[in-house]
Amino acid sequence: MTTDARLLAALHERGDEFVTTPELARRLGLSRLLLAGRIEALRELGYDIETIPLLGCRLRGAPDALHADDLLARLPRGRVIGRDIRVFAATTSTSDVCEKLARDGVPEGVVVLAETQTQGRGRLGRKWVSPPRKGLWLSVLLRPRGRPAEATRLTVMAAVALARAVEALAGLRADIKWPNDLLARGRKMAGILTEMSAEADRVRHVVLGLGLNVNQTAPDFPPEVRKTATSLKLETGANWCRAGLAAAVIEELDRGYARMRGGGFAALAGEWEARSATLGRHVTVCCGTRRMRGRAEALDDDGALLLRTEHGRIERVLGGDVTVESGKT
Numbered sequence: 311m312t313t314d315a316r317l318l319a320a321l322h323e324r325g326d327e328f329v330t331t332p333e334l335a336r337r338l339g340l341s342r343l344l345l346a347g348r349i350e351a352l353r354e355l356g357y358d359i360e361t362i363p364l365l366g367c368r369l370r371g372a373p374d375a376l377h378a379d380d381l382l383a384r385l386p387r388g389r390v391i392g393r394d395i396r397v398f399a400a401t402t403s404t405s406d407v408c409e410k411l412a413r414d415g416v417p418e419g420v421v422v423l424a425e426t427q428t429q430g431r432g433r434l435g436r437k438w439v440s441p442p443r444k445g446l447w448l449s450v451l452l453r454p455r456g457r458p459a460e461a462t463r464l465t466v467m468a469a470v471a472l473a474r475a476v477e478a479l480a481g482l483r484a485d486i487k488w489p490n491d492l493l494a495r496g497r498k499m500a501g502i503l504t505e506m507s508a509e510a511d512r513v514r515h516v517v518l519g520l521g522l523n524v525n526q527t528a529p530d531f532p533p534e535v536r537k538t539a540t541s542l543k544l545e546t547g548a549n550w551c552r553a554g555l556a557a558a559v560i561e562e563l564d565r566g567y568a569r570m571r572g573g574g575f576a577a578l579a580g581e582w583e584a585r586s587a588t589l590g591r592h593v594t595v596c597c598g599t600r601r602m603r604g605r606a607e608a609l610d611d612d613g614a615l616l617l618r619t620e621h622g623r624i625e626r627v628l629g630g631d632v633t634v635e636s637g638k639t
């Protein structure tokens with residue numbers, strides 16, 4: 311961790327209370343003069359740090375901006391996902407950046423965030439609207455062991471992680487629509503894009519891209535998605551601290567990934583099923599030019615959707631767009 315990350319961690323840890331200057335200087339291994347310099351630098355970034363002689367310092371507020379040091383300071387130690395965090399003011403797509411890092415041999419777990427994306431993408435070349443400072447646009451590089459067919463498991467894991475973070479912080483119940491949407495009252499609040507580089511039987515790496523709408527109001531959405539999209543702000547009426555949310559999402563992703571590696575996918579899938587807006591419903595799945603109708607029965611152990619077709623057969627669906635046709639049966 312950088313000095314600024316450790317300084318912010320010490321302040322976050324104490325909440326509303328003061329940390330004395332000698333304690334801070336000792337913890338960070340800095341002279342008081344250097345410490346004052348770091349505090350001033352953070353103030354220039356928008357951190358509201360109050361200093362009172364004898365009492366010390368406390369953090370009164372953070373800017374509505376994402377900073378790698380601040381995110382590192384909010385996260386627990388010893389994690390894989392988020393051990394390296396990189397924040398950009400703007401990028402084409404955070405998944406492009408992650409893909410480059412993958413080819414440069416960067417270890418798994420690096421998280422790339424951007425305040426805005428100029429070419430944010432969804433599946434099949436679709437566009438992902440990513441206005442500046444309104445949401446979380448982030449990608450994670452993973453190098454999982456296992457067969458390429460298991461990559462869908464990562465989408466399942468990411469959907470559960472997002473739903474948990476949103477629920478824990480905003481108290482908002484989010485439904486998961488297979489394979490990659492998070493819905494609130496039937497509207498899309500988040501999307502997941504899982505991109506894989508693989509050989510025949512081995513995954514080289516996976517880039518997991520997550521987009522979560524946070525502080526948009528209706529006019530922030532372009533007309534083409536205004537009726538189908540929603541944000542945390544639209545659902546709760548409040549503005550949300552994106553840094554806090556980003557840290558919660560990263561923490562949940564790390565927890566989910568650890569569970570998966572520890573053989574705990576079945577439990578994750580159970581949690582997914584409990585939050586599912588898809589299972590038990592009659593759906594149409596469009597997969598390229600193929601169209602299938604049936605009842606969404608269950609999740610397979612690799613994350614595929616098991617669909618009981620009109621003819622009574624079970625089809626395994628690995629990807630596609632799901633439209634829910636009717637209520638649960």
Ligand code: BT5
Nearest residue numbers: 403430431432433436438439448501502503519520521539
């Ligand atoms: C997705 O695709 O839902 C995956 C979205 C992944 C976005 C993240 S952001 C970080 C990382 N970097 C990227 O470039 N991408 C990832 P799909 O299921 O294909 O849905 C795309 C469709 O959702 C579009 O065609 C629109 O109809 C709709 N849409 C676009 N932007 C939206 C938004 N901000 N909120 C809700 N719906 C949106």
